[in-house]
Every structure is written in structure tokens, then in C-alpha cells.
Amino acid sequence: MESTYLNCLALFGVGGAHPGGLNLTRRILSREKVDESTKVLDVGCGTGQTSAFIAKQHQCQVTALDYNKMMLEKAKKRFQSMNLQIETQHGSAENLPFENETFDLLLSESVTAFTDISKTIPEYKRVLKPNGVLLAIEMVRNAVVSEKQLEEILNFYGVRQLLDEQEWLTQFQNAGFKHIEVEKVELQPDALPTEITNDYSLSKQIDPSFYKIFEKHHHLSIVYKDILGCRTFRCSV
Template sequence: MELSQNKRVADMNYFELIAWLGIGSSHPGGFPATKQNLAVLQILPDEYVLDAGCGSGLTACYLAKTIGCKVMGIDINSQMIEKARTRAEKEGVSHLVEFNIANVYDLPFPDNKFDIVIGESITVFLDKVKVYREFFRVLKPEGRIADLEMALLKELPVNLRHQMEDCFGAGTNPLSFEEWHNCLAEAGFQDVEIKNPQALKDNGNIVMNELKKDWVLIKDLTNKIKRQPTLLPRLQKNAGFMKRNRSYFGFGLIYGRKPTPVKLGFKDWVRQVIFRKKTNSSK
């Protein structure tokens, strides 16, 4: 998805806006939440990580620099991938991190490829079980999923849901922690739990805070504000919604493990073959 330089901010959806700004940590809690979650996961140097929806590569490069593990970062937006590759080169981790354009619904990787899949505020906009089943496929047996997502702490009134969708897009659908848990279990994961669950704090405009701290982004922000005078009001609108209604929202790390397939004994294998034959003959 490429954006025209002449496209107005008012005409961009939330994904386009974030991509145009090049933001990699617009998720709940920002980059501090990322570091908190990575500390809990205890990723090892010899593990291979898939960063799904990597954005501008902030988390992937941080992992490579601090742990020394290999990371594959994927994003559907080519502008994000370009910024991520620039970041990896500038930070000296290009030998550990690779970035490619890919869709989380149809990952271009074989089964049992990765030790861990991480995501940060992407599944909230998507078909959750479908995404989790694809993550399940590319994980090795005993591989882990760790998805930082927004959650509802109480039922969101219809009018506020409409306002939320107006700010962040029609597909925005945060679940309760219990519903997030159930989605991961339905996709086949075991030992499912919510790590680091917490309420959303009033920490101002996360997007603007991340823009100010990230050297990849700040260098061209001033020019973008000059070209697009409606940019700041748009960001303030989104931030204002979350600030007014933060009591409804929390976030946490949706965590699970891909089990090792159970090996069938000879008798179990024979029963399975007979069952399949009966099933096929009855169709």
C-alpha cells in the first residue's frame, strides 16, 4: 500500500496514517510496554523470532541489539519495511534482522519455522482466530506466541464503539481478556494466559510521544506538519477519545504455546485410517 504524497490526512485511514508517519510503537503502553513484555518472555540468543506487523522495526532491532537473536520482521506496508531496513542498517543489526512485505493471513513461510511469534496491536483490527491459526502453523512445536493487544475491561456502549471505529477504523474490535484467551485456545494453543494485564493509563498522546523519541521519525515530522496542517488535529482526536474513555480499556500480552504433536501408536494409526475410510465412503 503506497501513499500519495498529495493524499490528505483527513482521507487516510488509521493504518495509512501510522504508515505515513512511520510509527512503530503506537500500541498500548508504547515502547515501555514492549520492553516489559520482552523481559517476561526471556527470549534466547539462538531462538528465531517472527515480528508480525513489525512497523518501522523498533522492536525487531531492539531484540537483535539486546539479545542477539535472529528476527524476521514482516509488515503489509512497503513504507514501513523501507523504514525498518533503514533502521536496521543504521543500528548495525542488518546481519540479524530481515524485513519483508507479507500478510499475516497468509505468511510466506513453511510450517514449524519460528521459535516465537510476537505481535503488537495488529490482531485487534483483524480476524483473530484466523491470524492465530496462521501463527500456530509457522511456529515450531513448543513455540510461543506473545501478542500485545488492547482489551475491554467492561462493555463498551454502542455510541463509544462508533466513535472508536471513527478514530481507528471500522475493523477495530478489542475483546475482553477472557475472549482473547478463548481465541488463542481455539487456534490450538495451550498454556494460554494473559501476561502483564493492566489498565490503560493516561499517558497522553502515545503516537506523538513515540514520534518525539524515535530518531527515524522525528527528522521529517516538521515537514509533514507543514504539508498537512490537519495532522495534529487528527492525532489529537484519536488521543482525546482514548483519554476520555480510558476506563473501558486495558491491555496485556496474549500468550500461548504450540503443543508437540502426539505420536500415534500402531493401533491408534490403524483406527485413524479405518475412521477416515468410513468417513470418505459415507460422503
């Protein structure tokens, strides 16, 4: 297996790897009307931490999708152990395997930036019902970066581009979202390793090189603390 940041998350089975973790997810969901009739899509569900929380908390229909088969298998095991009836789906955010206007609520937690954004956000819009809501937690560029800095960030995280807040807004607007609310997420780089250890689903054999990836992630989060930021976006029509 290639030593990449995303493969590292899969091997360690990190739940809530997105900035703010499950606590941020709880907070942004608390503002939404979610009941038994709500149909939720968790795009890039990972090991299923968020999907499990929503299904247990709100007793609603949840679909968990991920492109990484290892992550999806770990999510299935989580759901089975918790006796939760959550549909799992292997698929890409860039080409969602669902009919138009299927979901009331779609969550994307530090997922979209790792895809072809120009394809993914229109897909989010397509599968949402007319009054549906997209909740996205995304990596944002807070300051100007040199070519060398940008190259290091893009190569390590495996993202194609590093958008600033306005560029994200433009992408959402171009996809047809008219009402967009933005909130800055305050990050604490020194706390990242502790947050990461909160929820593991470890694979049996993990090459030592993947431990070094975690170390570099922590290092970059400190070195680029003024450049790498995070925002939550609430998008609706």
C-alpha cells in the same frame, strides 16, 4: 493517502506506538529465554523498533514483517543505519508467507486487533515451532459499550471488532494454544502524546489532517479510558 489512524502512524513513522511502548516490550521479553539460536518473527513490525532491539540485545535471527510498505521501508532504513542483519518481509498477518513451524518466538504488538482475528491467530500457531511462544499486546474492551460508542471506536481505529478478555482467550484457545497467561497493562492516557514522540521517522510531507488524527486518538483515549484497555497474552502449546 486516506486519512486513517494506521496511515497516520506510517507517515509519522511512530516506533513503539503500542500501549506501554518499548518499555513494556523489554519487560515481557525479559521473561523469555532468547539466545543466538532463537528465531523471532515480529508481525506488524512498523518502523522496526522492537526488531532492532531484539537483534541488538540477543544477537538472534529476527524477521520483521509488515503489510504497510511505508512502514517497512522505514524499518529497513533503521536496520541499515544500525548495521543489523534483519530480514524484512512484506506480507499479511492473515496469510503469513512462511513455512509451518519456522519460529521459536512471535511478537504481535497491537497488530492482531486490526486484522481478521479468526484468520490471524491460527496463522501465528501454524508458523510457530511445537514449543514456540506467542507474545501479543492487544486492545481489550473493559466494559459494556453502547452501539454509538462502539461505532466511533471501530471507525476511528479501523478495527472490525473490539474483544473483551474472555473473547481473546477463546480466540487463542480455538487456534490450539493451551497455555495462556494474561496480564493487564495499566494505561495512562494523559501520557500518550509524550510516549508517541519518543521515536519518529517522519515522512517529508504530511497533510495537516493527520495531525488531527493524533489529537483525536488522545481525546478518545481519555473519553474511553474505562472502556479501552490493554492486555499482554503469552500463548504456547
